[in-house]
Amino acid sequence: MHDEAVRDGEWSGQPDFSIRKTRLVELAGKTMGIAGYGRIGHRVGELARAFGMAILADDPVAQAGSSEASVTWCELDELFARSDVISLHCPLTDQNRGLVNRDRLRLMRPGAFLINTARGALVVEDDLAEALNAGRLAGAAVDVVSTEPIRPDNPLLKAKNCLITPHIAWATEEARARLLETTVANISAFLAGRPLNVVN
Numbered sequence: 001m002h003d004e005a006v007r008d009g010e011w012s013g014q015p016d017f018s019i020r021k022t023r024l025v026e027l028a029g030k031t032m033g034i035a036g037y038g039r040i041g042h043r044v045g046e047l048a049r050a051f052g053m054a055i056l057a058d059d060p061v062a063q064a065g066s067s068e069a070s071v072t073w074c075e076l077d078e079l080f081a082r083s084d085v086i087s088l089h090c091p092l093t094d095q096n097r098g099l100v101n102r103d104r105l106r107l108m109r110p111g112a113f114l115i116n117t118a119r120g121a122l123v124v125e126d127d128l129a130e131a132l133n134a135g136r137l138a139g140a141a142v143d144v145v146s147t148e149p150i151r152p153d154n155p156l157l158k159a160k161n162c163l164i165t166p167h168i169a170w171a172t173e174e175a176r177a178r179l180l181e182t183t184v185a186n187i188s189a190f191l192a193g194r195p196l197n198v199v200n
Contacts, residue, residue, distance in 0.1 A: 001021050001022060002019075002021055005019060005021055025111075025138070027048070027051040027052065027053055027085075028051060028052030028053070029052060029053075030053050030054075030084035030085065031053060031054045031055075031056055031082055031083045031084050031085070032044070032045065032048035032053045032054070032055055032056070032083065032084070032085050032086075032087065033056045033057075033058075033079040033080065033082065033083025033085065033086040033087070034048075034055065034056070034057045034058075034059075034079075034086075034087050034089060035057075035058050035059075035076060035079060035086065035087070035088050035089065035090050035099070036058075036059055036088060036089035036090030036091070036118065037057040037058070037059035037062040037063070037066075037071070037089070038059065038061075038062060038089065038090075040089045041057065041059065041062075041087070041089035041090075042062075044087050044089060045057065045070075045071065048085075049070060053084075053085075054072070055070060055071045055072065056071075056072050056073075056074050056078070056079045056082055056083055057071045057072070057073055057074075057079070058073070058074060058075060058076045058079045059090070076099065076104070077104065077107055080104045080105075080107040080108050081107040081108070081109070082109075083108070083109070083112060084109060084111070084112050084113070085112065085113045085114075085115065086108070086112065086113070086114050086115065087115040087116075087117070088100070088114075088115065088116045088117070088118040088119075088122055088123075089117070089118050090118055090119075090122065091118070091119065092118070092119035092121050092122060096122060097121050097122070098121070098122070098123070098124045099122050099123075100114065100116070100122055100123040100124065100127070100128065101124040101127050102124065102127040102130070102131075105127055105128065105131040105136065105137070106131075106136070108131075108136070108137060110135075110136060110137075110138075111137075111138045112137055112138060113137065113138050113139050113140065113141070114128065114137060114139075114140040114141075115140070115141045115142075116140070116141075116142045116143070116144055117142075117143045117144065117169045118144065119144055120142070120144040120145040120146040120147070120148065121146045123142070123146070125145065125146055125154060125155050125156050126155050128140060128155075128156065128159070128162075129155035129156055129158070129159040129162070130155075132159040132160050132161055132162055133159055133160050135160070137161070138161065139161035139162065139163070140156075140159070140161065140162045140163070141162075141163040141164075141165075142156065142162070142163070142164055142165075143164075143165045143166075143167055143168060143169045144167055145164070148167055149166070150164070150166070182197075
């Protein structure tokens with residue numbers, strides 16, 4: 001919005017040195033809720049802390065082995081009720097499919113944001129679109145949707161304040177190179193009788 005305003009000449013036509021088109025939000029002093037505090041969720045927490053945010057996390061497995069004092073562990077409903085920004089980093093299972101639904105979205109603070117870079121089916125997209133269109137949330141950013149590629153009738157495409165990227169959070173050249181290196185290492189280890197990353 002601000003980029004477009006500058007390019008449309010609104011800034012150069014102003015007597016003031018600055019223009020503000022909408023409410024701006026500072027992250028310092030806000031709370032980041034992280035659902036799924038594994039390797040990626042933990043790194044997101046480190047980034048949020050660098051901006052001065054408090055961290056709430058829900059992940060029973062990670063909590064059991066954690067001695068991290070800078071994280072407040074809580075249940076998912078509490079995380080949704082207390083967070084200014086919620087970021088999803090959990091795998092999709094039968095138990096958590098649709099975990100972001102109308103009921104959980106109603107727990108969120110007015111003006112809160114939702115980020116989903118995990119799995120699309122964690123979110124009931126109709127419910128999220130409804131909450132965004134009603135102004136109950138400040139915004140959402142998703143890199144994943146329930147059916148990919150996205151269908152033309154996906155309700156998030158017409159939802160207010162919803163940024164959608166095409167499942168590219170993993171797609172940097174460096175990440176794809178690491179993926180290939182890991183695949184080669186896994187095959188080599190398997191052939192040598194020392195399998196890595198075994199899932200039973």
